Amino acid sequence: TKETRLDTEAIRERLSQGAQPTDTVLSLLEKGGLIEKTVRPAEIVGKKKQAEAREAAEKQAKKEAAEAAAAAKAEAAAAAAAEAESAAEAPADEPAAEA
Structure with missing residues (x-):
């Protein structure tokens, strides 16, 4: 097994810079606890599925x-x-005022 060492200060500085x-x-940062785990949407593989998603x-x-x-039409x-x-x-109201 390999040991991974992370320079947390440098990582946080870089992430704060964008x-x-x-x-x-x-995934390494998530496992190391430096950032919260996020649920990322699965990538759609295949031209047919991409076309269906686009449609x-x-x-x-x-x-x-x-x-x-x-x-907008209803508001108008x-x-x-x-x-x-x-x-x-x-x-x-105007004729009543004249009378």
Whole structure:
């Protein structure tokens, strides 16, 4: 078995400066207790699976865009209705003031 010695001060200094460890170094740092273990998503291997994942992401993005557009349209309709209501109330007040 090999013994691994880590210069913790130097490692922490480098990480605080924004250094990004490789996967191998990251696993060593996690085992050494220098950083918290993180759950990293598994890599998708294979062109077919990558294409499926890409299509799923595109469908999700389109769905979110459609929902946002519908919400914006509903807000615009509500604002127009409120404006029409206030416009209808304003002329009703003016003739009463003249009489």
